[in-house]
Each structure stands twice: as structure tokens, then as C-alpha cells.
Amino acid sequence: MQLYLPIAEISLNIFMLIGLGGAVGFLSGLFGVGGGFLLTPMLIFSGIPAPVAVASVTGQVVAASTSGALSYWRRGGIDFKLAFFLILSGIGGAFGGVWTFGILREAGQLDLVISLGYLIFLGSIGSLMLFEAVGSMIKHNAGKAVPHKLPGQHSWVHGLPFRVRFKRSNLYVSVLPVILIGASIGFLGSLLGIGGGFILVPALIYILRVPGSVVIGTSLLQVLAIMAATTILHAVNSQTVDILLAFSLMVGSVIGAQFGASAGQHLRGEQLRALLAIIVLAVAIRFALSLLLTPADPFSMTILPGGAA
Amino acid sequence: MLRYLAIFMLFMMGVLEASAQRLVASSSDPQISITSTFTGEEITFFGNIEKAFDQEPNAITNNYNIVIAVRGPSSTRVARRKTNQFGVWLNGEEVAFKSFPSFFHIISNLPLEQVADQQGLAVNGLAFDSAPFLQPVGNIANAGEFSQELIRLMKEQNLYKKIEHGVTFHSDTFYSARIQLPAHVPNGNYIAITHLFQDGKLKAKKAQRFSVRTVGFERFLSSSAKDYSFLYGLVCVLLAIFTGWLSGVAFRR
Numbered sequence: 001m002q003l004y005l006p007i008a009e010i011s012l013n014i015f016m017l018i019g020l021g022g023a024v025g026f027l028s029g030l031f032g033v034g035g036g037f038l039l040t041p042m043l044i045f046s047g048i049p050a051p052v053a054v055a056s057v058t059g060q061v062v063a064a065s066t067s068g069a070l071s072y073w074r075r076g077g078i079d080f081k082l083a084f085f086l087i088l089s090g091i092g093g094a095f096g097g098v099w100t101f102g103i104l105r106e107a108g109q110l111d112l113v114i115s116l117g118y119l120i121f122l123g124s125i126g127s128l129m130l131f132e133a134v135g136s137m138i139k140h141n142a143g144k145a146v147p148h149k150l151p152g153q154h155s156w157v158h159g160l161p162f163r164v165r166f167k168r169s170n171l172y173v174s175v176l177p178v179i180l181i182g183a184s185i186g187f188l189g190s191l192l193g194i195g196g197g198f199i200l201v202p203a204l205i206y207i208l209r210v211p212g213s214v215v216i217g218t219s220l221l222q223v224l225a226i227m228a229a230t231t232i233l234h235a236v237n238s239q240t241v242d243i244l245l246a247f248s249l250m251v252g253s254v255i256g257a258q259f260g261a262s263a264g265q266h267l268r269g270e271q272l273r274a275l276l277a278i279i280v281l282a283v284a285i286r287f288a289l290s291l292l293l294t295p296a297d298p299f300s301m302t303i304l305p306g307g308a309a
Numbered sequence: 310m311l312r313y314l315a316i317f318m319l320f321m322m323g324v325l326e327a328s329a330q331r332l333v334a335s336s337s338d339p340q341i342s343i344t345s346t347f348t349g350e351e352i353t354f355f356g357n358i359e360k361a362f363d364q365e366p367n368a369i370t371n372n373y374n375i376v377i378a379v380r381g382p383s384s385t386r387v388a389r390r391k392t393n394q395f396g397v398w399l400n401g402e403e404v405a406f407k408s409f410p411s412f413f414h415i416i417s418n419l420p421l422e423q424v425a426d427q428q429g430l431a432v433n434g435l436a437f438d439s440a441p442f443l444q445p446v447g448n449i450a451n452a453g454e455f456s457q458e459l460i461r462l463m464k465e466q467n468l469y470k471k472i473e474h475g476v477t478f479h480s481d482t483f484y485s486a487r488i489q490l491p492a493h494v495p496n497g498n499y500i501a502i503t504h505l506f507q508d509g510k511l512k513a514k515k516a517q518r519f520s521v522r523t524v525g526f527e528r529f530l531s532s533s534a535k536d537y538s539f540l541y542g543l544v545c546v547l548l549a550i551f552t553g554w555l556s557g558v559a560f561r562r
Contacts (some may be wrong), residue, residue: 004345004347005342007531067556108387125532224550228550231549232543242532247552253558291397294398298391300391301389302387302389
């Protein structure tokens with residue numbers, strides 16, 4: 001059944017959209033990521049104009065994060081104080097990202113920065129996660145005890161001033177790295193059209209040493225809030241949020257997310273991280289190829305806004 | 310400037326010459342409505358070539374050729390070329406074209422080169438690259454090459470098309486033509502200009518307008534996205550949160 005999308009101004013099969021949302025929702029429930037980094041490229045590939053894809057996916061990420069965040073909240077898996085600091089700094093970062101987005105679009109280099117951004121962040125984080133996860137899987141299989149760096153063990157980050165106690169996470173750390181992480185995610189999220197969960201989760205684990213029991217729930221809440229703000233920003237700034245497209249994706253993704261969340265409980269942490277790392281790396285490689293290989297068609301076209309007659 | 314003046318003069322001559330026959334033309338749909346199940350639509354143009362009031366009784370009334378040009382709303386369109394810099398492919402050069410039609414189909418009963426010569430076609434705007442539609446802004450050096458590539462990209466999306474033998478004559482004077490508007494047809498005001506040629510000369514022409522519009526719920530959505538953008542964004546967020554919450558409740562175990 002074809003559905004006409006009023007903002008994208010094209011018709012697409014509604015079952016394809018729901019299916020796409022479902023597949024990405026499954027992953028988002030499984031790993032606690034929004035899934036925007038997979039969905040946005042897929043939609044662009046289906047023929048949806050890039051600005052509409054980016055803006056509508058932010059709406060979908062809100063829905064996917066809501067159902068995930070709720071189920072973690074019921075289990076007490078959210079550190080609200082930590083989330084508050086992350087959200088506040090994240091919204092500041094989002095404004096910076098939208099501002100940069102506008103400048104790059106005018107210069108015609110937005111595509112390049114998006115591709116490079118995906119490549120650098122997905123590539124480096126994917127490789128880091130893969131090495132770490134494979135390392136601990138090998139140790140696990142060899143029967144050795146995995147030497148966990150437990151919360152409370154200190155790194156240089158914990159020596160910074162302005163320390164705040166996060167009771168739920170069992171942390172007493174400086175707010176500086178928290179604000180820096182929150183703002184970076186907000187900036188990258190709005191610039192690259194992604195929720196940023198796949199960057200936030202490792203950052204919380206490896207930099208702040210947030211315990212595994214609250215890291216995904218807290219990250220989902222932050223992604224929810226930032227993406228809600230970004231959706232409104234996109235709707236006001238560029239009017240590219242297609243509510244029918246977003247809704248079709250939402251319906252698929254919230255159902256997929258439930259299955260993903262329950263599937264995630266049967267997998268060990270390092271297995272989850274290795275799987276996510278492989279998916280992240282695959283997307284990074286796809287972007288690398290698009291940057292490095294001779295394009296099949298070097299020409300492209302866009303309509304400049306405001307020129308309509 | 311002189312070139313445009315010359316084209317204008319030729320155009321005026323064409324109009325003056327075109328008084329020997331009259332053209333009665335119409336189309337099947339003055340308005341194309343886009344609804345939720347829109348997958349493109351066919352539009353039919355038809356008409357009759359009538360004798361002019363002052364036409365001599367023994368004037369030749371055959372060898373008629375009909376060419377219909379259907380153009381969509383214009384906008385500024387940019388063509389970009391990726392170039393390899395430092396091993397990375399990135400958008401290097403770009404040329405913008407002012408008032409570039411977003412849709413352009415040319416339908417004729419014979420291949421265009423048999424209807425009129427190149428100049429005759431260009432003067433009447435019956436070539437994708439005729440002057441009124443290609444006004445490069447700024448970088449003019451590569452405009453020729455970029456315009457050809459832009460036209461190629463539009464053709465690949467079925468937004469630009471030449472349909473030879475698309476006009477059918479049912480009698481010596483009665484004709485009809487059908488074109489397919491694709492699902493991604495741009496919204497806006499369209500103009501279809503029917504040209505009557507005889508022996509390579511323009512004899513008459515007639516313009517019809519039609520519009521492509523979203524209607525009903527889709528129209529409501531696209532207009533609220535523009536007019537009440539903050540509210541629209543807020544509704545979208547609330548819908549997302551509600552959907553997420555509902556599924557959380559539905560799947561609660």
C-alpha cells in the first residue's frame with residue numbers, strides 16, 4: 001500500500017516504512033541507541049530528500065527512546081540527576097549544531113561534513129568498542145576473571161574540580177566532563193541527524209564509569225529530550241519534519257524496540273557491545289567508500305529554498 | 310541583450326504569423342489532487358484545429374503537427390560536481406540556475422526535428438536548454454556543461470521527458486495526448502502550451518493552466534507545517550512520546 005508523504009512529496013510503501021522502523025527499533029531496544037545513524041542513511045537511499053529524512057528521523061528517535069526509557073525507568077535504571085546535567089548541556093550543544101548546520105548548508109559542504117562526521121565518529125567508536133569487547137570475550141572464554149574497572153576506581157577525569165555527587169550512579173565526579181559530554185552529543189546529534197546514543201553510552205561507561213545498570217536508561221532519557229528539542233527546532237527552522245513519515249517509522253520502531261529490549265537480556269554485555277560495534281563499523285565503512293571511491297555520477301542537484309515562483 | 314531582443318523579435322513574428330488557424334484545446338483535469346494514496350496520475354490534452362475566420366476556402370488543411378510543452382513551477386536549482394581533492398570526493402564546482410522548471414515534458418506527434426528546425430523549436434521554448442529556462446547565476450564558465458548534466462538528472466527522475474509520437478491525430482484536425490505525472494511530481498502551478506506547426510512554421514498556440522495540489526488531510530498537514538511550525542513540531546513530539554508510552558503500556562509484562 002502506497003502512502004503519500006506530504007512534506008517529502010513522494011509516495012512510499014507504508015509496510016516498507018514500518019518494517020524499516022521495526023528493524024531499527026529492534027536494534028535500538030537491544031543496544032539502547034536511538035538508531036538514527038542507521039535509519040537516516042536508509043531513508044535517503046529510499047529517495048527521501050536528505051533534510052526531510054534527517055528531521056523526520058529525530059521524531060522517530062523520540063518515540064523509540066520513550067518506550068525504552070520508560071521500561072528502564074520502571075526498573076529504576078535512570079539516574080535523573082545525571083540526566084538533568086546531560087540534557088541541559090545537550091540543548092546548548094544542539095543550538096550550536098543547528099547554527100553550524102546552516103552555515104555548512106550555505107557553503108554546499110553539508111554532505112561532506114556529514115559523511116566525514118559519520119566516518120570519524122562511527123569508525124573510531126566502532127573500532128574501540130570492538131577491540132574492547134573482543135578482548136574481554138577472549139579473556140572470558142579463556143576462563144580468566146575479567147578485570148573490571150569498577151565505579152569508584154579513579155582516573156584523571158575524577159580529579160577535576162566542581163565535583164557533584166550522583167547518588168543513583170554511585171559517582172562523585174566533576175560536572176565538567178558531564179557538561180562536555182552532554183554538549184558534544186547535542187552538537188553532533190543535531191549536526192549529523194542522529195540521537196548520539198552510540199557515542200553517549202561508551203562515553204558514560206569509559207569516561208565517567210557510570211555503572212551498567214543505569215547507563216542505558218540515562219542515555220535514553222538524554223537522547224529523548226535532545227531529539228524532542230531538535231525536532232521542534234527542525235520544524236520551525238526548515239519545515240522538513242514529515243509527520244506521516246515519522247509516525248510510520250515510530251509505529252514500527254516502538255514494536256521492534258520491545259522485542260529488542262527483551263532479546264538484549266539474553267546476551268552478555270560484551271557480546272552486545274561487539275554486535276553494536278560491528279554494525280557501527282559497517283555504516284562507517286559505507287561512508288568511507290562513498291568518500292573514497294569514484295562516484296558513479298559525480299553530478300547532483302538541489303533546489304535552493306526561497307526561489308519558488 | 311541583443312540576442313534576447315532577436316529572440317523576442319522572432320517570437321513576435323511567430324505570433325503574428327500564427328493567425329491563419331485557430332486552436333481549440335483543453336485538458337482532462339484542471340486540478341490534480343494529491344491524496345494519501347497518490348501514485349501519480351495521467352492527464353489528457355485534446356483539441357481541434359479550426360479554420361480561422363478569414364481563411365481562404367482552399368487553404369491547405371493538412372500537414373499539421375502538434376507539440377505540447379508542459380512545464381511545472383520554477384525554482385532556483387543548483388547542479389554540483391564532485392571532484393577528487395586529497396583523495397576524498399567532495400562537491401567541488403557548482404552552478405545555480407534561476408527559474409529552472411521543476412517539470413518539463415514535450416509531447417509531439419512526430420520527432421521534433423521533423424516538426425521544425427532547431428531555431429524554430431528554441432524560439433518557442435520547445436527545447437530543454439532554450440534560453441528562458443537556463444539562466445545561470447554567478448559562475449557562467451561551465452554553465453553549458455552543468456546545464457546538460459542538470460537536464461540529464463531531471464530526465465532520470467522522469468521530470469523531464471520528450472515523448473515523440475505522444476500526440477495522436479484522430480482525424481485531420483482532432484488530436485489528443487496523454488502524459489504521466491509521476492508520484493513525486495512537484496506541487497504548484499503548471500502551464501501546458503499547445504503549438505500548432507505547419508510545414509515547419511508556427512501557426513497557432515494556446516496555453517492552459519492546471520495545478521497540482523495536495524488536498525484534504527495532506528493539505529492540512531503541509532500547510533500547518535508552514536503556518537504553525539512550532540505547534541506542528543510540538544504535536545509531532547507529543548505524538549512520538551504518546552506512541553512510545555502506549556507501546557510501553559501495551560507490551561508491559
